[in-house]
Amino acid sequence: ALTGERLLIKTGSVEGGHQDGPTFRGALEAAELHDLAHEVLDADELRRRYPAYAGFDRHTSVVWQPDGGFLMAERTMLAHVKGAMARGADLRFREPVLSWEPTDAGGVRVTTARGSHEADRLVITAGPWARRLVPRLLGLAEPERQVLAWLQPTRPELFEPHRFPVFLVDVDEGSFYGFPVHDVPGFKFGRYHHLREPIDPDDPDRAAGPVDEALLRDFATRYFPDGAGPTVMLKACIFTNSPDEHFIIDRLPETPQVSVAAGFSGHGYKFCSVVGEVMADLAIRGETDHDIGLFRLDRFSTAA
Structure with a gap:
């Protein structure tokens, strides 16, 4: 409201995967504890509402929340900087x-x-x-190397923000998170802890290579087959992890x-x-x- 810019894109959110996994259990517990609007969806209902989620099997349960979405990170950082400067901060x-x-x-x-x-x-x-x-x-x-992929969907209409909620899912291959197509013409996603590689932030390996791409494409092909088109971009970044x-x-x-x-x-x-x-x-x-x-x-x- 202070900047007049739209910084939050509401898409709804999907969190879950394996029915006994920590993401599903944690999301459900938090939604119930804090009285957040939510529904529990099985794989069939998930696919019916959001056809892009085509590859999830009958063991899948997710917590869908209508108020989920994603922040425009760079714009939000600039908004904070502008707000601080307007209030006299010496940057x-x-x-x-x-x-x-x-x-x-x-x-x-x-x-x-x-x-x-x-x-x-x-x-x-x-x-x-x-x-x-x-x-x-x-x-x-501890800094850890992360890699994100943007793949061009073969059915882009299924990956638009109003038809594709942001997700965090536990699957056999690990915990993955992702976003609809927005700005860049690709469906964006990554795997938590990627290849579990420590990294020096002053000398980071920013080049994403074939091993990174293969891991991420395999996930998309299995769980989001209509999103597994040509690779638009791969990008490495850094997470800083605490033990817990x-x-x-x-x-x-x-x-x-x-x-x-x-x-x-x-x-x-x-x-x-x-x-x-x-x-x-x-x-x-x-x-x-x-x-x-x-x-x-x-x-x-x-x-x-």
């Missing part, structure tokens, strides 16, 4: 952070490639670089003037607005009214 671009340290006065000093800055509080949201800036995140916020795949949001106990948000494990962007609110709370008040107990750092030290 610095192309200025990589090299290090930070606490000051004797109880604040922080940040050293960048262009100089240094001092402040009372510091918020670190560095994605795959988080573990370099916060050493205690080693092993807790829950977010890490906390103040650092040894330097409580520093807060960190990391380890979003491939499903954090949709929560960026509320995470930003939480981080602002932690920086300004040292606490938040949001329940972030699940995301505290000390859960890893007590898990053993």
Whole structure:
């Protein structure tokens, strides 16, 4: 509403796959717990409503939610940047952070490639670089190579946003997620943990190759046969995973003037607005009214 741009595309959402799988059970439990509009569909009903979902067998159950959809990520980031600038934020671009340290006065000093800055509080949201800036995140916020495919459907009308809900499904080959055709003339999807390859964010292997393409095409051919046309594009990116795949949001106990948000494990962007609110709370008040107990750092030290 503040920007006048359409940033959320509602398509409905489908989550499930194997009837006893964690995605179906988790989606159903969340929908019931929070009283969200939803229906449980079997494979026949899923295909009847959405013919693109042609390859799912009788063991499939999904939770369909009419309010599901996807965010226009780049436009949303620009909207946040514009909103921050309009409210007086001093934004610095192309200025990589090299290090930070606490000051004797109880604040922080940040050293960048262009100089240094001092402040009372510091918020670190560095994605795959988080573990370099916060050493205690080693092993807790690990970068992993991901690959996405865009395939040109042979029946493109079945993959338009009003006929193709976004999905997250557990199948024999793993957990996959995907989106309708939008902007790029291809149906977009990927597999969580892809080939389970750790990656250095400063030297990422961005080139997707035949092995990546074969894995993703095999999935589309089996489950979305009308979407398995020519490959439009393959693109590599990075997820930063925590051990339990829950977010890490906390103040650092040894330097409580520093807060960190990391380890979003491939499903954090949709929560960026509320995470930003939480981080602002932690920086300004040292606490938040949001329940972030699940995301505290000390859960890893007590898990053993």
